[in-house]
Amino acid sequence: MRKFVLNYLIPRILQYFLVIFLGVTITFIIPRLSPVDPVEAQINRVMMSGSQVSPDAVISLREALTEMYGLEGSPLQQYFAFWGRLLRGDLGPSLATFPTPVTTLLARAMPWTFGLLMTSILISWIVGNILGALASYYEKNIPIQIVDVLSQAVRPIPYYIMALLLLVFFAYYWPIFPFSGAYPPGTQPNWSLSFALTVIRHSTLPLLSLVLIGVGGWFIGMKSLTSNIISEDYVVYAENAGLRKNRILSQYIMRNAMLPQITGLALQIGLIFSGALIMEVVFGYPGMGTLTFQAVMANDYSLIMGITLLSIIGVATMVLILDFIYPLFDPRVRHQ
Amino acid sequence: MSLLKMEDVRAYYRTEVYGISRSVRAVDGVSMELHKNEIYGVAGESSCGKTTLIKVISGTVKPPLRIESGSIHYNFGAFQMDMRKIDAEEMRQNVRWKEISYVMQGSMSVLNPVRKIIRSFEDIVGTHQGIPDKKAFQEQMRGHVMKLGLPPDVLNLYPHQLSGGMRQRVAIALATVFNPSLIIADEPTTALDVVVQRGVLHMLKDIQAESANTVLLVTHDLAVHANVADRVGIMYAGRIVEEGPTQVIFQAPRHPYTEHLINSLPMIGDKTVKKSLGGAPPNLADPPSGCRFHPRCPLAMDRCRTETPEMIMLSERHRVACHLVEEGRA
Amino acid sequence: MLTVTRDLLKYDGRFRVAFVFLVIIVIMALLTVVSPYDPKKTFMVPQDLPPSLEHPFGTNSRGQDLFWWMAFAVRNSLMLGIICAIVSRIIAIFVGMVAGYRGGVIDRILMSINDSFVVLPVLPILILLSFLLRGKMSLWMLGVLLGLFGWPWDGRLIRSQVLSLKERAFTRTAVYSGTTPLLITMREHLPFVLPVVFATTINNLLWSIGMEVTLSVLGLSDVTLPTIGTAIYWANQHQALVAGVWWWLGAPILIAVLLFLGLYLLFSSVNEFIDPRTRLRRIGA
Numbered sequence: 001m002r003k004f005v006l007n008y009l010i011p012r013i014l015q016y017f018l019v020i021f022l023g024v025t026i027t028f029i030i031p032r033l034s035p036v037d038p039v040e041a042q043i044n045r046v047m048m049s050g051s052q053v054s055p056d057a058v059i060s061l062r063e064a065l066t067e068m069y070g071l072e073g074s075p076l077q078q079y080f081a082f083w084g085r086l087l088r089g090d091l092g093p094s095l096a097t098f099p100t101p102v103t104t105l106l107a108r109a110m111p112w113t114f115g116l117l118m119t120s121i122l123i124s125w126i127v128g129n130i131l132g133a134l135a136s137y138y139e140k141n142i143p144i145q146i147v148d149v150l151s152q153a154v155r156p157i158p159y160y161i162m163a164l165l166l167l168v169f170f171a172y173y174w175p176i177f178p179f180s181g182a183y184p185p186g187t188q189p190n191w192s193l194s195f196a197l198t199v200i201r202h203s204t205l206p207l208l209s210l211v212l213i214g215v216g217g218w219f220i221g222m223k224s225l226t227s228n229i230i231s232e233d234y235v236v237y238a239e240n241a242g243l244r245k246n247r248i249l250s251q252y253i254m255r256n257a258m259l260p261q262i263t264g265l266a267l268q269i270g271l272i273f274s275g276a277l278i279m280e281v282v283f284g285y286p287g288m289g290t291l292t293f294q295a296v297m298a299n300d301y302s303l304i305m306g307i308t309l310l311s312i313i314g315v316a317t318m319v320l321i322l323d324f325i326y327p328l329f330d331p332r333v334r335h336q
Numbered sequence: 337m338s339l340l341k342m343e344d345v346r347a348y349y350r351t352e353v354y355g356i357s358r359s360v361r362a363v364d365g366v367s368m369e370l371h372k373n374e375i376y377g378v379a380g381e382s383s384c385g386k387t388t389l390i391k392v393i394s395g396t397v398k399p400p401l402r403i404e405s406g407s408i409h410y411n412f413g414a415f416q417m418d419m420r421k422i423d424a425e426e427m428r429q430n431v432r433w434k435e436i437s438y439v440m441q442g443s444m445s446v447l448n449p450v451r452k453i454i455r456s457f458e459d460i461v462g463t464h465q466g467i468p469d470k471k472a473f474q475e476q477m478r479g480h481v482m483k484l485g486l487p488p489d490v491l492n493l494y495p496h497q498l499s500g501g502m503r504q505r506v507a508i509a510l511a512t513v514f515n516p517s518l519i520i521a522d523e524p525t526t527a528l529d530v531v532v533q534r535g536v537l538h539m540l541k542d543i544q545a546e547s548a549n550t551v552l553l554v555t556h557d558l559a560v561h562a563n564v565a566d567r568v569g570i571m572y573a574g575r576i577v578e579e580g581p582t583q584v585i586f587q588a589p590r591h592p593y594t595e596h597l598i599n600s601l602p603m604i605g606d607k608t609v610k611k612s613l614g615g616a617p618p619n620l621a622d623p624p625s626g627c628r629f630h631p632r633c634p635l636a637m638d639r640c641r642t643e644t645p646e647m648i649m650l651s652e653r654h655r656v657a658c659h660l661v662e663e664g665r666a
Numbered sequence: 667m668l669t670v671t672r673d674l675l676k677y678d679g680r681f682r683v684a685f686v687f688l689v690i691i692v693i694m695a696l697l698t699v700v701s702p703y704d705p706k707k708t709f710m711v712p713q714d715l716p717p718s719l720e721h722p723f724g725t726n727s728r729g730q731d732l733f734w735w736m737a738f739a740v741r742n743s744l745m746l747g748i749i750c751a752i753v754s755r756i757i758a759i760f761v762g763m764v765a766g767y768r769g770g771v772i773d774r775i776l777m778s779i780n781d782s783f784v785v786l787p788v789l790p791i792l793i794l795l796s797f798l799l800r801g802k803m804s805l806w807m808l809g810v811l812l813g814l815f816g817w818p819w820d821g822r823l824i825r826s827q828v829l830s831l832k833e834r835a836f837t838r839t840a841v842y843s844g845t846t847p848l849l850i851t852m853r854e855h856l857p858f859v860l861p862v863v864f865a866t867t868i869n870n871l872l873w874s875i876g877m878e879v880t881l882s883v884l885g886l887s888d889v890t891l892p893t894i895g896t897a898i899y900w901a902n903q904h905q906a907l908v909a910g911v912w913w914w915l916g917a918p919i920l921i922a923v924l925l926f927l928g929l930y931l932l933f934s935s936v937n938e939f940i941d942p943r944t945r946l947r948r949i950g951a
Contacts, residue, residue, distance in 0.1 A: 019782040023791075030795055061774035152680075156930030158876040160883055160898075161922050164915065237446040240396055241460050241510070242432025251459065255450045267784055278880055292790070296797055296884055304794055311790040319785050331450055331494045353677075 008333055012323045016316055023312035028307065032075070066260045091306040094295075105291060110310070113287030117276045120207055121265070124214025129261055131215070132222025133254050135208050136230060148223070151216035159275035163209045163282035170205060193304035206283045210276060221264060230329050232256075258329050266322040275325065338411065339517060339550050340393065347392050360621045362388035362401075364574035367647070370518070373548040377565030377582070377599070379558055381617050385574040386439065386554045387522060393552065394438040394520050395419055395427055410435070411516050434464060435510040441523040446507050447495035453506060454491040460513060469472055475579040476549030479480070484509050501532035505539060512543055519543070520552045525560055537564050558601055562586055567653065570594050573618045573628035576647075580654035590656045592633050627659065635660055674935060675786045681935040687928030691921070694742040703731055705738040705892045714911050724913040727904040732917050739892040740921060743875050746893070750874035751867050753813025759863065761817065762824025766832065777825070783818040791815070792877065796886035803887050812874045820866040821892065827862055831855050861940045868933040872926060881923065894918050894925070 043062060085091070089104040135144045155160070229235060230253065238248045280289025288307055295303040327333045344367050349360040350371055362385040380386050391397050394406065408419035412435050422431070440446060457477050458467065465525040467473045478488040486505055495503060504524060511519055521540065525533040541564055544551045553565060556621055561568050562582060570593065578591040589595045600610050615632040618624055624631050630640040637659060645657040674681040689799050703710055709729035717724040723732035723946060765776040795811065796803055831854075840854055876892070882895025889896050897918035902910070 013779060015778060018778055019785050022779075022782045024784050026786075026791060027794065092749075115770045151929065152930070152934065155924065156872055156926040156928065158879055160880055161919055164898075164919065169917075205607070233440060233442055233445040234448045236396070237440060237507075238431065238437045238448070238459070240394065240440070241463075242428040242434075243459055244428075244462050245464065247459060251451065251455075251912075254446050256448070261871075270787040271787055273787050274880070277789060278883075282886070292793060293884060296793065296886065301797070304797055308790040311787045315787045316785055329450070332496050334768055335494060335497060 004327070004334060008327065009324075012320065016320045016323075019316045019319075020313060023316070024083070024086065024309065025079075027308050027312070028079060031301075031305075040208075086309065091309065092302045094300055094303045097300075102303050105303060106288070106306055107290045107311055109286060109288045110314075112285060113276060113280065113289065115205060115284065116210070116280070116287060119203075120210035120214060120276065123207075123273060124211045124217055125261070125265060127211075128215040128255070129222045129258065130216025133226045133249060133257060134317065135219065135223045136226035137249050137253065147219065151219045154213055154216040155220060157213065159209065159213060159278045160282065162213055163206070163279050166205055166209050166212075203285070206279045206285050209279055209282075210272075213275070214272070217268075218261065219319065222257060222261060225260060226253055229253050229257050259326070261325050262322060262329065266319045266326075267314040269318050269322070273311065273315050280324060338369045338430075339372050340368075341407075341409045341412075342366045342369070342393070343407045345392060345408060346404040347388055347397065348399060348404055349388075349400045350402060351356055351400050358621050361623060362574055364620075364623070365394060366406075366571075366574075366576055368576060368579065370550050370551055370552065372517075373544075374566045375436075375544055375551045375553060375564055377561035377568040378552065378554045378571055379556065379561055379568055380571035381556060383617050383620065385620065386388060386571055386572045388574075389571065390438070390520055390552070390554055392419075394436055395422075395431070398440065427478040429464075433460060433511075434514045435516050436518045437514070437516045437518065439507050439511045439522065439524060442527070444500050444503050444527065445495075447497055447503060452492055452494055456510060457491065457513065458655050462508060464514065480513065481506075481509050484512075485535070485581070499532075501528050501535065504532075504536055505530060508536070508539055508543070512547075515547050516549065520549045520553060520554070521554075522554045524553070525555065525557065533560075540564065558586075558597060569590055570597065575628065575657065577629065577658065578656045580650075584654050590654075590661050591636055591658045592649065592660065593629050627657075631657055632645060673809075674939060678939070680931040684928045684931035684935065687924045688932065691740055691925050691928060692919075694737045695744055698734075698737045698741045701734045701737060703734045704728070705735055706890055714909070717913055723917040724911075726900065726907065726914045727911060728900065732913065735892050736894075736897065736921055737919050739894050739897055739918070740925070742891060742893045743878060743895075743925070745879055746805050747871040747875045749806060749809030750812040750816055751796065751870050753810050754815075754817040754870055755863060755867060755940055757813070758817040758820035758824055758866075759859075761821040763828055765821075766825040766828025775826075777822070781838075784822075788877070789816045789880065792825045792881060793884065793886060796881055796884075803924045805888070805891060805893075808878065808881070808887055809874070810878055816870055816874055820863070820870065823862060823866060824859060827859050828855065831858055847922070861936075865933060865937045865940060868929050868936070872929050872933070876926065879951045894922050 037323065039158065043058065089103060091106070094100050094102050094105055097105070131147055134141070135148055138144065235252050236246060238252050243252075276287075277289035277292060279285070280287045281293045284290055288311070292307050294300070295307065344365055345363055346365055347363040349358075349362060351358045351360075363386075366389060378386050378389065387399065391401060392403060397403055403420060410417040410419065410431075415430075417431060417435075447453060454474070454477065458473070461467060461473065461477075465632070474491075477491060481490060482488050484505065486502070486509060488501065490498065490506060497507075498506065503555050508521070508524070511521075519540075524540070525536055528536065537560065540551060540553070553560070555561070565582050567580065568582050568585045569576050570585070570591065571577070572593055578585065578589065578594045585594060586598055591596050595612050600612070602610070618628055618631070624641075626642045627633070627636075627640040627645050630636040633640065639659050643659070645659050645662065647655050647657045648662055650657045650661070675685060682748070688852050707730075711721070711725050711729055711731050713725060713727050713729050715725040720827055721731050721733060723736060726735075738805055761776050761780060765773040765780075792811070796808075799807070834891055836854060839892055878887070878893060879895035879898065882889070882893055883902070887893070887896065896913065901911075901914040901918070904914070
């Protein structure tokens, strides 16, 4: 047990902190590379984008910005102050909706993104992997071959284009699904069944776009993994021993092929997350993607910073969780 | 009484990729018989077709391998089977593991790495017999495994926690769960150190002696054959060139290839210099004409280049395919 | 090289399709030399004309001929992809080889950094960057930036190739025979590494152009520059769908699909061809 903790857990936890450290540092450095005085530039942009800000508000804005940008003190002091605020959970106020704290806006948007992301990952990973394994083992099946070709055609298409296509077909030409949002404008989010149903109806298209591309990707990966595993000794042995095909598929092939796919998921979380953000923008889904878009339009610098930081921490945490899940499936890592 | 009768079996690998087609004639006209209650050894260099022969005998022929011609008949006492006619599902239900079990080359990795060893036993017994009583089953398996000299706790471990030799023995334990009529072992001792080799070979011998079944042992290591086999068949380039009782093969080989193999075995006290056979094993996609050994045979005649030698029965249990022997010249 | 291409063309359907798609794309890019319109100018032709013989892709609400505009877009997107590919290849090869050959602590450090970059969600960081450099982000800059983030996948891949090559018998033979390490790398190892690099380059192109589309659509790059992404951006800005000017969105989507599918199929078939195991699997018995 000790060996496991030492050789497996600790390096991964350290890697987690390294990622966050690198990410936060990059986020810190980037704005400071700009030669423009960020405070004045921000204030100018806010004024120009037409938000109504009174003179008093401008003064407190300037103070907040200067403090938030941590522009007091030397760069090193600023860096530590940055970390200090981050660890306290203080991401400053949003510029466009001053003085709403960034954290409030993030907290409002994050559950939507999280829900969309988790659901799409679960569905596409599980379905994609099962189909991929079936495709390799039962090669002659026609429906599976169709899925194969479709997956290959769909996989390289960027999330954005896929979202556009779906939008055009299912919301424009055949208006089965609503254009945008997660619920009709004006409705208050609540925990009732009718609200839940509306949400499901609105979420279908974004979810579908993510899942279509996702399933394709996992399908292709799993199919190729499975083709390799089929010629492994323990599979041939199981066949020689006369085990049923279904049993071999589930217990021998899939159980082994799953492992690299878990690792693959960890590696791709960053990409999937980016894809989800884009999807949200296209469908106006009230998650972090749309928030980003709004922030960009409104020049809300602090909100963008906040989103970046949260994204980094969020993705790194998801990877760490996957790292913790993996040993549950691979005994070779559990018992060294 | 013969368990298995093979006549003029040909099995080729056909490949067609990026416009180049090849036909590898791995088993090219093999006829042999396996008797009950014997250990039969198949010897030969790498890429002589041994493993393909095994695949044919064990009924694990998959594309790109195909049986082109020949007959393969089994007589399991209770029922008979024509390997080329039986359908896959019947084979799976009645024959695999119950009558024929096959331990492949590289038994290090025949066990599912992500599941405990007992599960492999469960899978096999469960599929063929069913496991009505879990506890009784576990007791049975422990007994079986202990009888073969393995510690019973082995069942609760994962394959990677065992050494190569242990895994090999577990594979053999798995193969004998139903006491099959034929156990095929492909290179069971390769990659094991000598001490462990001995253990594995003893295990095989004991199993065979106790159940009086047939063991088909394939290995290039002649020392193993000398130790364990009752009869030995020498394979070269997809054909059997000589076959006979172990004593005869080792003490009075007739085919030049066999002679060379036997002579190259080191013996304690023997200080003569060993000569190696020139050339390399033939390319089975494009084998030599006539007798396939003729490019490397020190005694080759003109006839050997053009005519394929037929099998001659030198005695009731000893046969050879060689023109020299036929003409009485060797 | 030529025989490989010929073989692939003859026997791999995917390669044929990819070849056709990519040839179309490249021809479009090359046509920009003879373009009758300057892509930066607007209102040169009547607005919102549907596709016709004179304007194969129609015109948009800004008075530009879409066909020629897309030709430039293709050229720019390709250039961007190539710049990113070059920058990231250099970094990836460097990191992969150093980590693979040196091993030990240097390997661990490099790989930790490598993995960190793999995990980091690049899009938010790029959005932050583009936001700050808004309007001043030229194609070259974007390409270099993408290159700076696009190397980690391949860095690790190259490293594993190097690791396995190190152990092979022919390497040890070369070392024993006194060949200098650099020569070993150049003469013996590069022929193995290059095909892998080529395959991953295609993947990289896919990624970088995809990223460009995303950033441009959000309006974060130089929007006066024609690229596939900015085409969609402008279409959105002018509410193309609502106004019924569907070809404004249709053209970039078509080009995008051609480009991405072409690249991906190329990647698939080349990858399968390179890997000897998969090459042999395409068998008929």
